[in-house]
Amino acid sequence: MSDAAKALEPVFEPWKDPSQKPLIRFENVTKRFGDFTAIDDLTINIYEKEFFALLGPSGCGKTTMMRMLGGFETPTEGSITIDGQDMSAVPPNKRAVNMMFQSYALFPHLSVADNIAFGLKRDKLPADQIAARVEEMLSLVQLNKFASRKPHQISGGQRQRVALARSLAKAPKLLLLDEPLGALDKKLRQDTQFELMDIQETTGTTFVIVTHDQEEAMTVASRIAVMDHGKIVQVDTPAKIYEEPGNIYVADFIGDVNLIKGKVVKSGNDHASISWAEGQQDLTGIAHDEIPHGTEATLAIRPEKVTISTDRPEGVTNALSGTVLDIAYLGNMSTYVIEAANGTLIKAQAANTRRISRRAITWEQQVWLSFTDTAGVVLTS
């Protein structure tokens, strides 16, 4: 986005504005199933109109968190408030929250239109209002032609859209999406991700999505909470999560990353340097907090931020040399695996701007890797 455009359109970052009231507030929430702690003392705020993603491996507690928002589970300790109201005693049918289920949970005995109308009928709205709303929802997901079909007579992608329309029909304050695209094939999933974002923007509803697919979370979300073992490890925008992961778990979970272990030798001024191998130049990366000298630390750097060259590069902060161990040709780019000092393996990615036959780098060759001092982050945990 250009600077001019930035000035015109205020950036959507309510979590940075202390005057904003969060729509959802988890306060020291713990949920236990018998001996198993699914959610461990969790505190988080989610704001109106956010597209908030809960990301983590299976069993990390993300689904439990969502089910607590829907009212299907109650917290063992702590409180959840939605729009200032404490939710602990409110059953699912009394919440202005709707959920799109992973299995879609469409009623097999009802037509597409009746599925969408189901929630509206429970509110005892007049018939003409229900019909108008159903029509509106069908247009939103472009399924007008299929209104009278039964769920088993439409495709998986269409079912997914019916489920979305049904959960949006009551215009909830908050929509929960449980792995909404899990059952779709890759191409359809990508299209649907953009569709979801469009719908979220047009309806202005707050979306909370649960997913284990990091690409999906990166694509759709305004903020991502990375979860592990019932705790939120980091909450940030997709870009921050990717570029400046808060710890090794996040760095490793999201995308591909090189982890170079060493000891801190210099710290301050938003940067830190580590010494990682004898006779090698120290490596510098971002570190917002001061780290005491001698602390064990890891430099995390993404392969695409590492430049590979045959000659020693001039005027760069971080440079190291090694031999090419492996080359993976991916079409638009190649990934090189380089063995550096101490047997440390480092991946570097380069776009294939030339034809493969003209490529200068080959196996067993001595090469140089370099990156800027803002490309990587120094992590201590």
Add this chain to the structure above:
Amino acid sequence: MKRFALISIPYLWLLALFLVPFLIVLKISLSDTELAIPPYTPTLDIAQGWAGVREWWAGLDMENFVWLTEDDLYWKAYLSSLKIAIISTVLTLLVGYPIAYGMTRAPDEWRPTLMMLIILPFWTSFLIRVYSWKAILSNEGFLNQFLIGIGLIDEPLVILNTNIAVYIGIVYTYLPFMVLPIYAALERLDESLLEAAEDLGCSRFTAFWLVTFPLSKQGIVAGSFLVFIPAMGEYVIPALLGGSKTLMIGKVLFEEFFANRDWPVASAVAVVLLLILIIPIVLFQRNEEKQREAGK
């Protein structure tokens, strides 16, 4: 050829054990009663050749079916059987549905045991089980002794030899046929459908009524036919538990055959019963087909 032989096995089975007996019964129903062995006429005399066949054919008539419409015993017995079968089917459903529902709600590790308990009665003879109800329901039976014992009643309740005893007998005997198909339908039900219904504003009860119940409908229909069809022609239960006033077509059939030795009229009664039962059997088949289709 091998395949043809394999396919023909069920057809031969049906031909030998269903179609041929049915044709014999149909033939007898068109005959006249006679004091002879067998106790009906005409009988086919192949030795006379073509003339014999013609004579045999000429001896057949619809007299017995006409008789069924003239004596009001028969249509009253059909109607009464129909009434008893319908009422007992409804009663079995009312008892069976909660049992099936409870089974699907039970913890997983209990289900095989509960299923066993439903099937277990089949391991004992049907006749003995019905007979033992006499000991429970009679005036000096366990039920009356218990009720008088706890001081709830002073005079014994007259249950045995009334229609009430017949209803109890039918509900007891056919309960598994109702429970099992409903259980099968309810077990297939996806739990998240109920959560979705609640999420969209249903209370627990309306979620049951709008989702669980319609989705178990085919189990209900299947179970109801499985109870209704045999209950309609039931003989043992009304004979053992029912009274002189209990009128059921199965009993009439038995009496025509063995007490009156009127095989032709008894056969006519059987043929009409079969024709009446074809309607629910066809409906049952259609329901099964629909179920298969929806399951795809």
